[in-house]
Amino acid sequence: MRKKLILIILIIGLMSGIVAIQAKLTGIRGLEWKKESITYLPKNLLIKPALLGFETTVANYLWIRSVLYFGDHYITDQNFEYLISMVDMVTRLNPYFYPAYEFAGLMIPDLCRNPDAARVILERGIFYLGEKRWNPAFYLGMIYYKYYGDRKQAAYYFALAAQAKGAPVKKLASLASMFYNQIGDRRASHSVLSFLYETSESPDVRKYLLDKFVSEYAVDKPLNQINTDDF
């Protein structure tokens, strides 16, 4: 009887510990990991949970199939009927798989003649990898410029790309500024240059941005007296 009681108390204790740790782990995963909101993913995306934690593995396999599919059709009929859905599924299953976004940005708009599909995939890439990779935003900017003729959106995405880690800030800032100037939005151009100046930690980049600003917008002050308020 005593042994049974000890056993029951032990089981209750264990279950309490399990519930407490489970709640804590769920909290950590909920805050830091589950970036995607329920509304972002389509509700009928049941395939991801059905893969029981192996979605990245299946994504890798699908990616390999996509590469082989692309290669096959590139040297034969140049018909890439299923390429978009394959690359799209790869990024849905593994949103951190960067090469798929590169591929979407470079190949899909031109070879598949479908900039809309590339746009959707790249927006996903920006959502997941926007802080670490500048390329998805840059490609999206180029798509807007080349296929939609929308310089404003293009400038917006170039500016966004410039904020990513390791981005070529000078070139992207120049592009963004140039595109804003071309559409007559000097205010937006000012904002981009000033924002990038404030957020950049590189002295070289800051000097470049300052010089650019000065060259575009003449200011009656000596260089060494110009501060951020002048922007």
Next chain:
Amino acid sequence: MNVIELKNISKTYRKGLRARKIPAVVNLTFSVKKNRVTGFVGPNGTGKTTTIKMITGLVRQSSGTVKINGIESFNPQSRQGVSYLSEQPCFYGHLTVNEALGFAANLLRISGKRIGLEIDRVLDIVEMVEKKPVKVKELSKGMQQRINMAQVLLGNPHTMVLDEPMSGMDPPGRKLFRSIFTELKKQGVTVFFSTHVLDDIEAICDDVIVLSKGELVYDGSVMDLLDTGRLGMEMVVFGTVKDEMESLNEIGCIVTEKNNNSIVFVPKDKDYKLVQHLLFSKGKSFVSIKSTSKSLQDLLYHNPQKQYVEHKL
């Protein structure tokens, strides 16, 4: 003093989708006395193995109590100094004889240094020393049963519970086991074993417990049981007893002639000394005088219920 005590034990199994209740043992009460060899008999399917499993804690009784040395059988402490031999040898296939006995010795908490000596001792008793490095699964059934007996002897248990220990044994093996039991009896070990071989009961056991259809029909000494089957005295007399026939018939004797001799049977309720005196006074000489009784087989398996209503405790 009783080593094993069963009080009002019942075991019911539930079988099938409708969970039919099947009684295996019904209201069983008996005791196994200390330092005695007790046999446990009954027809097939009568609940012997189930009863033994309840004693060893393998099966939980539906009602009643089973105690070994006053401790409930389901408590592992009740099995201190108690060893069990299963009907079929139950060794891990990957182990050699030495490893299997070593494993059993470790479970009995025999100290590391003593294990080797203890294994040699028990293998010597069952005459299997040379099989030490052989895998148990490679041995014949009889040899495996000897190894089974060896593991039961490990640690010098004070009580042994054996389920058909002679099963699968050849005649030399049976003879060996009988001698082991006789020796254990001298050492004061309490032995409780089930068997179908009634010769073993007569030869070795002090007491016997008889089951029939899950119920107890006899619990007592073997001698008392055999006594109940005593029929009478049989005298073989040289020559004929025609002249004494009338007197013998009056007494109630039965006379037959065979090979120029006369066989005079005196039923147990008659005084055989009177007959002996009568024949002797007529100048008859005797070839033999012996007691006759029913065999244990006849006592147990021919109308056993009728036989033992009178002798039930």
Next chain:
Amino acid sequence: MKTVLTIASNTFKETVRNKVLYNILLVAGAALFLSMSFGDLSVFSRTQVMTDFGLATMSLTGLLLAVFIGAGMLGSEISTKTVYGILTKPVSREQFIFGKFFGLVTTLLLNFALISLVFFIAITLMGADVKISIMDAVVLLAVEMSVIVSAAIFFSSFTTPTLAAIFTIGFYISGHLNDLVDIGTRQQESVIWQTVLKFFYFLLPNLEHFNIRSRVVYDLPVPPDFVTGALCYGVLYTILLLLLSSMVFSRKDL
């Protein structure tokens, strides 16, 4: 304790000779080396693809080992009656269960370590570093496998080996789908349904807590207290399942 170690040692010797074990290891080793070619086929992110395939192979190997060896263990002991030789000695059913678990898990962890070694060699050959985070992922996979083994033992304590294997696979699937229950809880408007779903969420195991593969492969941050928490979660759940197994097994007629 000595009794538990004796049973564990015997179980280890028994399972280490199991042919199924070597077949699964062979397949796992072959899959790991094949994954090197998968890395090449992907053109980009070779080491990431290869690392991910390797970790996935190890996860599946752990599941197969737990199901094929763990699920049938108690059942085979009862059918061959070897359990009689143990439980008729002064050995409790709890000691038996824990001894079998420790023996089995030692064998499986040893084999898991071998597969991990092959995996580390393979990714080193591909030019990737064996980071601490990858070791964390491997350790959590080992803990997950222990939880699945304890579940297999629990199921085998009251049912046949085939059913125990099916239940174990079901346990694995429900464990990885448990996040859906959590999502469902948040989407529910009814308080009653929320409570019911939350109850099931905490009742069923969440094996996704042991899955940090994608985060490790793509260099996403894993908080150190998460790994510790997941370890504790796995250990507690294992102990709970073993205690439940003991309780069920102690009522079982052999």
